[in-house]
Amino acid sequence: MKIVLHIERLVLEELSLGPPGGAVLAEAMLAELGRLLAAGGLAANWRSGGASPYLRGPTLTLPPTEPSGRHVDALGARIAASVHACIGGGTR
Template sequence: MNVVVHIDRLVMDGVALEAGQQHLLQAAVQAELVRLLAAGGLAPELAGGIAGGMAVPRIAGGELALPAGAQGGQAGRGIAAGVYRAIGGVAP
């Protein structure tokens, strides 16, 4: 089964990344989400709809508390975990 995840817009209130950290954030979200989906799969209610294709217009990943000074990689892994909780379940 192939799963394609397209994140059109990511809203992060109150987070200021240093210059150049956006690319690290993007790479970390992608790598961690791939890892989580490979290890734990999709939530059953979503997995059943994948065969015919489906789109979920919006998911709420919840709140993420980052320690002071957290940058792209750490923030990206936390964001991926929030997205995974919304589409997959409990992180493996």
């Protein structure tokens, strides 16, 4: 199954990552979301296609800030898990 997901806008309130942080966040989120979808697929109501003006996932807690920037990777994974909770197999 081929899954094409387009996220037009991701709103992260009260969070400043700076230019490189945004790209790292997006990469981490896409990698984790791909892994989650490969493992669990899509919920039945999304399998024939569809669109939604927005999805509201579970509230996230921010990982601790680390000098290495790994907190951005962890945040990307948490965002992916939140998106997956809305569209992934076994949900809704």
